Amino acid sequence: MPKRAPSGIKGLHKQHQRGCVVQREHPEQCACSWRGKYKGHSIALANWAGVEVDPHSVTAGASMLERMKNAIDAGVFNRPSKQLLPANPQNLLTGLLPVLSEADIATLAAIASLMRQGRHIAFTVSASPSTD
Numbered sequence: 001m002p003k004r005a006p007s008g009i010k011g012l013h014k015q016h017q018r019g020c021v022v023q024r025e026h027p028e029q030c031a032c033s034w035r036g037k038y039k040g041h042s043i044a045l046a047n048w049a050g051v052e053v054d055p056h057s058v059t060a061g062a063s064m065l066e067r068m069k070n071a072i073d074a075g076v077f078n079r080p081s082k083q084l085l086p087a088n089p090q091n092l093l094t095g096l097l098p099v100l101s102e103a104d105i106a107t108l109a110a111i112a113s114l115m116r117q118g119r120h121i122a123f124t125v126s127a128s129p130s131t132d
């Protein structure tokens with residue numbers, strides 16, 4: 001029988017830093033970052049998302065893991081890059097994944113699927129003006 005993840009959620013774990021004294025059974029008690037593992041990908045969730053993921057909240061880690069899984073299943077998962085500008089437009093879209101809603105990700109997945117089938121797609125992208 002496979003080991004259960006200490007977080008209680010398959011694929012959500014922590015890679016404890018040197019000197020961390022928290023026991024395996026209580027990962028929410030330390031400040032080590034959450035990591036996600038799914039379909040051969042293993043990455044620090046906060047690094048991938050580009051946002052802070054509360055290391056003391058299993059719920060926050062699970063939520064980001066779910067977004068990572070959706071991106072992988074949609075075929076739009078991309079590891080964070082040190083590049084300032086992406087080499088191709090698809091990387092620009094995958095860089096936006098952490099700020100897109102689930103509906104936006106589903107729409108991008110549908111578009112990618114149609115494009116892989118060789119269909120031509122015309123669409124317009126507009127941005128709301130900032131209210132800063």
